[in-house]
Every structure is written in C-alpha cells, then in structure tokens.
Amino acid sequence: MSSSALFGGTGIIIFLVGLLGTFSLPHLLKKIVCINVMGSGVFLVLAAVGNKDVGATNDPVPQAMILTGIVVAMASSVFALALARQIAHRSGFWLLPEDREKL
Amino acid sequence: MNAEVLLTAPLLGAIILWVTGSKKPLPVWAAVCVGTLFAGFGLGSELTEHGEPYRILLGGWQAPLGINLVVDGLTVFMVILTSLLGLFVGWYSLAFKHAGSSLFWPLWMGVWTGLNGVFLSGDLFNIYVMLELIALGSIALMVVEGHLKTQVAALRYLLAALVGSLTYLLGVALLYAEYGMLDYLSLGEVVEPGPRSSVAFGLMVSGLLLKTPLFPLHVWLPEAYSTPSPQTGALLSAIVGKASFYVLLRIWFQGCPAVPTPSLGRLLGTLGSVAIIWGSVLALRQRSLKRLVAYSSVAQLGYLFLIFPISASASGQPRWLEFAYTGTVYQLLAHALAKASMFLSAGIAVEAGGTDALSEVRGLAERRPVTVFTLAISGATLMGLPPSGGFTAKWLILKGALGVGQWWWALVLLIGGLLAAAYVFAVLRFAFDQRDEPEAVAEPTRSSEWAALSLALCSILLGLWLQEPMRLLVLGGIGINQ
Numbered sequence: 001m002s003s004s005a006l007f008g009g010t011g012i013i014i015f016l017v018g019l020l021g022t023f024s025l026p027h028l029l030k031k032i033v034c035i036n037v038m039g040s041g042v043f044l045v046l047a048a049v050g051n052k053d054v055g056a057t058n059d060p061v062p063q064a065m066i067l068t069g070i071v072v073a074m075a076s077s078v079f080a081l082a083l084a085r086q087i088a089h090r091s092g093f094w095l096l097p098e099d100r101e102k103l
Numbered sequence: 104m105n106a107e108v109l110l111t112a113p114l115l116g117a118i119i120l121w122v123t124g125s126k127k128p129l130p131v132w133a134a135v136c137v138g139t140l141f142a143g144f145g146l147g148s149e150l151t152e153h154g155e156p157y158r159i160l161l162g163g164w165q166a167p168l169g170i171n172l173v174v175d176g177l178t179v180f181m182v183i184l185t186s187l188l189g190l191f192v193g194w195y196s197l198a199f200k201h202a203g204s205s206l207f208w209p210l211w212m213g214v215w216t217g218l219n220g221v222f223l224s225g226d227l228f229n230i231y232v233m234l235e236l237i238a239l240g241s242i243a244l245m246v247v248e249g250h251l252k253t254q255v256a257a258l259r260y261l262l263a264a265l266v267g268s269l270t271y272l273l274g275v276a277l278l279y280a281e282y283g284m285l286d287y288l289s290l291g292e293v294v295e296p297g298p299r300s301s302v303a304f305g306l307m308v309s310g311l312l313l314k315t316p317l318f319p320l321h322v323w324l325p326e327a328y329s330t331p332s333p334q335t336g337a338l339l340s341a342i343v344g345k346a347s348f349y350v351l352l353r354i355w356f357q358g359c360p361a362v363p364t365p366s367l368g369r370l371l372g373t374l375g376s377v378a379i380i381w382g383s384v385l386a387l388r389q390r391s392l393k394r395l396v397a398y399s400s401v402a403q404l405g406y407l408f409l410i411f412p413i414s415a416s417a418s419g420q421p422r423w424l425e426f427a428y429t430g431t432v433y434q435l436l437a438h439a440l441a442k443a444s445m446f447l448s449a450g451i452a453v454e455a456g457g458t459d460a461l462s463e464v465r466g467l468a469e470r471r472p473v474t475v476f477t478l479a480i481s482g483a484t485l486m487g488l489p490p491s492g493g494f495t496a497k498w499l500i501l502k503g504a505l506g507v508g509q510w511w512w513a514l515v516l517l518i519g520g521l522l523a524a525a526y527v528f529a530v531l532r533f534a535f536d537q538r539d540e541p542e543a544v545a546e547p548t549r550s551s552e553w554a555a556l557s558l559a560l561c562s563i564l565l566g567l568w569l570q571e572p573m574r575l576l577v578l579g580g581i582g583i584n585q
Contacts, residue, residue, distance in 0.1 A: 008280070015273055022266055028258070035265045042273045049280040062279065065228050069272065072235045076265055079239055083246065083258045090251045096259060 007048035015041030026099035028084040032077060039073040105149065106159050106172050108142040109182055109219045113189075117212035125205035129197060135212065136190045139219070143183040146174055147575060155578065158225060158288075171286055173225035176576040177432060181222040181349060184436055188341055188443055189215055191558045195447050196334050198550035199454075204247035207334065214240035214343070221346045227275045227285045227307075227358065230350055231268060234314070238264040241343045245331040256326035263313055263323045267347070271310030277303035278359075287358035294359045304362040307354055314347035317371065317408060318378035321401045325385075328397035333450025336393065340400045341443035345435055348407055352431075355411065365415035375408030376515040383522030387529060391459045392449045395526060396442070402519060403438045403485060407431055409500055409512050416507040423506035425577050430499025432576055437492030437562045441484035444558035448477045451547045451555065464530060466538030473552040475534045481559040482527030484566075487520045492565030 018037030025031060043066045050062030088094045095103075116135040120128055150156070156175035163169070189211070196207060217236035224230050238261070245257040275285070281299050284290050294300050313320045324344075328336050355363055382402030389395040410424075410431040417424035451474045456463040468475045484493035497516050504512040 012273070015269075019266065019270075022262065031262055035262065035269070038266070038269045042269055042276060045273060045276045045280075049276055059283075061285070062276070065276075065279075068228075068232060072232060076235065076239055076261070079243070080258065080261050080265070083242075083254060083261065087251065087254050087258060090254075097255060 004048045004051050007051065008045050011041045011044030011046075011048060013041070014038075014044060017041075026095050026102070028088065028094045028096070029081075032080045032084060035080070036073065036077055039069065043069055105142040105145040106174065106223055107161075108138055109146070109223065110216065112138040112142070113212045113215035113219065117209045117216060120212060121209035125208040128193075128205075128208045132189075132193045132197070132208070135215075136186060136193065139182065139186040139189070139215075143179060143186055146182065147179040150174055150176065150179060150575065150578065159223075170229055171225040172223040173288060174223070176572075176578050177349070177352070178222050179575060180432060180436060180572065181345075182219055184439055185215060185218045185222070185342055187558075187561060188338060188439065191554045191561075192334050192337055192443060192447070194557075195337075195450075195551045195554035198548045198554060199334070199450070206247045207244065207332075210240050210244045210247070211334075211338065214244065214338070218342060218346055221349065225286055225288060227278070227287055227290075227354070228272075229285075230353075231272050231275060234268050234271070234346065234350070237343055237346055238268065238314070241335070241339055244335045244338070245327065248332055250330065252326075253330040256323070256330045259323045260327040263316070263320075267310040267313035269310070270313070271307050271350075274303045274306030274308075274310065277306065287353055291357045291360055294361055296361050300359060300362050304354070304359045308351065308367075311347045311351045311354075312371075315344050315351065315404060318374050318381060318401065318405065321378070321382075321404075324401060325394055325397045328400060328446075329391070329393040333393075333446050333453075336397070336450075337443040337446035340397070340446060341439040344400075344404065345439060348404070348435070352410075356414070363411070363415070365412070368411035368413075368415035371408045372412030372512065375405040375411075376512070378402060378405030378408075379515055379519040380522065383519060383526060386526045387522065390461050392452055392461050392464060392530065393446070393459055395461065395530065396445045396449050399445075399485060399523070399526060400438075400442055402523070403434070403442065406434045406438075406497070406500065406516075406519070409504065409515075413500075413503045413507055413509060413512070416509060417503070420507065423503045425503075426499045426506065427503030429573050429576050430496050430501075430503060433492055433496035433499060433565065433572075437484050437496050437565055440558050440562035440565065441481035441491075441493065444477055444481040444555045444562065445485075447551070447555035447558065448474045448481070451552055452478075454547045461530065461533055464533040465536040467534040469538075471547075471552065473549070473556055474547075475531065477552070477556045477559045478527075478530060478534070480563060482523070482531070484559070484562040486523040486527060487516075490563065490566045492562045495566045495569060 015038050018034045021034035022031050046062040046066050050059040093100055112135045116131050119131050159172040161170050214237050217233045220233035221230055242257045242261045246254050328340050379402045382398050386395050386398035410427045413427040414424050452464055453459050455471055484491040487493045487497040501513055
C-alpha cells in the first residue's frame with residue numbers, strides 16, 4: 001500500500017469519526033472539537049494528495065489549500081467557542097436546548 | 104474591470120464602515136450599491152458582446168497559480184440580485200427605527216463580498232473559502248442583536264454550516280486527487296463516471312444540501328431565519344442559502360456533468376417535493392408571523408430541486424432542460440426578492456403590533472395599508488399567480504417537466520401553490536380583521552415600508568421581463584453544453 005493511500009484512508013476515517021461525534025455528542029465543546037477533528041481529517045487527505053514519490057517534487061497546491069483551510073478552521077472555531085461560551089454563561093448549560101430536554 | 108469592482112467595492116465598504124464605526128453608513132452604502140449595480144449590468148452587456156461565457160484571469164495569472172473568474176448569464180443575475188438586496192435591505196435598515204447594531208453594516212458588506220466571490224469564482228476551493236466567509240459573516244449578523252434564543256439558533260446554524268462546508272471540501276480534495284484540477288469548467292471536460300468521482304461528487308452535494316438546506320436537513324433553518332432582526336432574516340433567506348444552491352448547480356451541470364445518475368436526480372426531486380408540501384403545511388400551522396415566513400422558505404427552496412430529475416430525462420432534448428433551468432433561476436430570483444420583502448414586512452408588522460404572534464397582525468390593514476399590500480403581492484409571487492416572477496418560474500419548470508413526460512411534478516407544483524395561497528391568506532385574513540383597542544406601539548417609518556414594497560414590486564417586474572434574461576441565461580450556460 002502506498003503511503004498516499006494510507007494517509008488518505010486514515011484522513012477519511014478521522015473525518016468520519018469527527019462527523020459521528022459532532023452529531024452524537026451533546027456537549028457543545030465536544031461538538032466544536034469534533035468539527036476540528038473532521039477538518040484535520042480533510043487536511044490529512046489533502047496532504048496525501050500532494051505527496052509524491054521520494055525524489056519527485058511535491059504538489060504545492062494542496063499545501064496552499066491546507067494552509068488556507070487552517071486559517072478558516074481557526075477563525076470559525078474561535079467564533080463557535082465564543083458563541084458557545086456565551087450560551088453556556090447565559091443558559092447555564094453547555095448544551096443545545098434539544099439536547100437538554102433529552103437529559 | 105466590472106468583476107474587480109464587484110469584488111472590491113463591498114470589501115472596501117466593509118473596511119471603511121468597520122473603521123469608522125458605521126456612524127454614517129449612508130454614503131458608503133450608496134456608493135457600493137451604485138458601483139456594484141453598474142458593474143453587474145456592465146458585466147451583462149459585456150457578456151452580450153462576447154456572445155459566450157468568458158473567463159477573467161486575475162492579474163493575468165493562468166490556473167492553477169492564478170484564480171480564474173467565470174462570467175455567464177447565471178453569474179450576472181446573481182450579482183445583480185445581490186446588489187438589489189443590498190440596496191433595498193440597506194434602505195430599510197437606514198429607515199427602520201430599531202436599526203439594531205451598527206455592526207450590521209460592515210458584516211453585511213463582508214457577506215456581500217463573499218457572495219460576489221462565490222458567483223464569480225471558477226475555482227472549487229476558492230468557492231469553499233467564500234462559502235465560509237458568507238457563513239461566518241451571516242452568523243455574526245444573526246448574533247449582533249444578542250438575544251439568547253438567536254445565539255442558540257446561530258450556533259446550531261454554525262455547526263451545520265461547518266459540517267456542510269468540510270464535507271464539501273473533502274469532496275473537492277478527492278476530486279483534486281483524481282484529476283489535479285480545481286477549475287470547474289476544465290473539470291467538466293475530464294471528469295468521468297466511476298466510484299471515486301461518485302464519492303467525491305456525493306460528498307460535495309451532501310455538504311451543499313446541508314447548507315442550502317434541502318428537506319430533511321432543514322432542521323436548523325426556521326429558528327435561524329425567524330429569530331434575528333428582520334434585515335438579517337431577509338438576507339439569510341433571500342441569498343445566503345441560495346449561494347450553496349448556486350454552487351450545487353455549477354458542479355452538477357458543469358463541474359461533474361457525467362457523474363450524477365438519474366436516480367440521484369429523482370431522489371433530490373422527491374425530497375424537494377416533500378419539502379414543498381411539508382414546509383407549506385408547517386407554515387400553515389405556525390402561530391407566529393416570522394416563523395410562518397421561515398417555514399415558507401423551506402417549501403420554496405424545494406422548487407429549486409425539481410430541475411435535477413427533469414435534467415436526467417432531458418438528454419438529447421436540451422429545449423426542456425432550458426425551460427427547467429430558466430424556471431429554476433427565475434424561482435431563485437423571485438423567491439429571493441419576495442421573501443426578503445416578506446421578512447421586512449414582518450419586521451414592520453411586529454414593530455407596529457408589539458409581538459410576533461400572528462393574531463396580533465389584526466387590524467394591520469387599517470394602520471399599515473402599504474405593508475399589507477406588500478405582503479399580498481409578495482405572497483402572490485410565492486403562490487405563483489400571474490404576472491409575478493413566481494408564476495413565470497413555476498410555469499417554465501412545469502413546461503420542462505411535461506416536456507420530458509414527468510407529469511407528476513405538475514401535481515406537486517399545483518398542491519404547493521394551493522398551500523402557499525392558504526398560508527398567505529391566513530396572514531391577510533388577520534390583517535383585515537377589526538381590532539378594537541387602540542394601543543400605544545412603535546410607529547415604523549413610511550420609508551421602511553416603501554423599501555419592502557420595492558422588493559415585492561421587483562419580484563412582479565421579473566415576471567413581465569422574460570425574453571432578454573432568458574436569452575442571456577441560456578447563452579452557452581448550463582443546459583446548452585449538455
């Protein structure tokens with residue numbers, strides 16, 4: 001198995017784990033962390049896409065995509081965290097109302 | 104030059120308004136509206152001169168190093184629609200008493216930049232970045248008012264939007280792994296059906312469906328559209344969701360035209376039909392005006408998805424696809440204008456009545472005749488009554504559906520129209536009721552009512568003006584190169 005396929009496959013599994021967590025874990029912080037896990041999976045896939053055999057030059061476009069993606073992911077995580085903190089502060093729960101009802 | 108103005112004018116506006124604290128938004132707003140409207144129409148006339156869609160290489164750089172912009176009929180209509188919304192929603196904001204936070208202006212200009220970026224970009228990754236810009240900007244627009252209920256709706260929307268755009272990005276990454284390109288027009292020439300491109304395509308489509316949203320992924324929508332300020336609700340429902348649908352059209356018909364199977368088209372068409380009927384039924388059951396208008400968005404978005412099953416059967420008969428395509432774009436435009444107008448009118452009604460309850464709309468016809476008139480004519484577009492843009496849209500989709508022998512969508516269109524009539528009249532019935540007790544409530548300004556009315560009139564005018572747009576839309580765009 002080539003290293004690209006290995007890393008790409010791992011990236012997809014990490015993405016799916018994050019996706020599962022985002023929907024199944026009720027805690028807001030966990031949801032936001034899970035979305036970051038999804039993002040890391042996508043970045044790993046992109047890194048595998050840009051990876052060429054030893055000696056050949058790597059494709060720079062996926063690297064540029066990862067760097068841009070990290071900036072976007074950081075901005076949105078910070079925003080989501082600020083929003084979640086406000087909600088937790090005002091409602092007293094790190095949960096969305098629909099998850100609170102299930103408790 | 105025009106495309107550059109469309110991208111930089113709102114961005115400059117956002118920066119200026121941010122730095123100056125939006126104390127006097129009027130001159131900047133006016134300049135950006137005039138600039139982008141001129142540029143939008145300029146783009147349209149350039150396109151007519153070219154006679155076919157064309158690319159703009161920013162800074163003269165070729166792909167993959169540079170970023171390509173693509174201009175065709177759809178692009179022109181989307182950027183003009185965005186400018187019109189910017190014009191009238193901005194006017195309303197200036198005129199409305201509770202204009203809300205001053206952050207509205209720089210944030211909306213930022214979202215505007217992202218929207219024009221999506222509509223002009225020819226590059227799938229660039230589109231991802233612009234979609235994120237739109238999502239973050241519009242969610243920030245929601246929460247500037249600071250109510251807890253809105254914040255919860257905003258976080259739910261943010262989580263859905265992030266999952267949607269990461270899913271889309273994974274699809275883009277897999278497509279890049281296979282073909283080494285991001286430019287959707289070039290991809291359209293090389294992408295072949297197969298398991299890998301199907302997975303990539305499926306991921307991109309599901310991400311976009313979550314963001315648009317299509318039933319049953321719409322659970323975040325009603326709260327997100329109905330709890331923020333009326334201006335924000337209007338912009339979210341009119342254009343923000345449509346940007347994701349626009350990308351869906353691009354990848355379905357131009358990025359990966361060989362990949363979608365007829366059964367996938369039928370699935371989206373069926374989900375769209377369920378959205379039309381279920382969304383309308385839920386709209387009928389609402390007791391609050393803004394929630395009614397929000398659920399009606401779920402229904403009206405459903406119409407946009409009928410193009411996919413029609414296109415699956417239209418191979419070899421581009422005429423029917425052209426009808427369905429023009430109808431879908433018309434539905435998008437007409438719904439955007441009418442729904443924005445409805446949200447703004449709902450804002451006026453809430454302001455005049457004190458609460459958001461539907462029953463509190465009573466007596467509005469006497470006190471606010473212009474607003475009730477606005478609700479009635481934007482309602483006519485949602486129902487699809489002639490001569491509104493909504494009628495033209497539904498008629499064109501119907502023609503496409505019957506042309507390829509899929510008569511059952513006609514039934515959906517009919518039931519959807521009747522249900523829309525039911526929920527629009529549910530509002531109007533209350534508006535014409537008598538109300539005894541005179542109460543001291545806020546008086547919305549006349550000018551804000553005129554802004555909402557102008558949007559509704561635009562949605563009617565759209566129905567009267569068909570030939571020229573239709574020619575521009577099918578000009579080498581989606582449908583022709585099938």
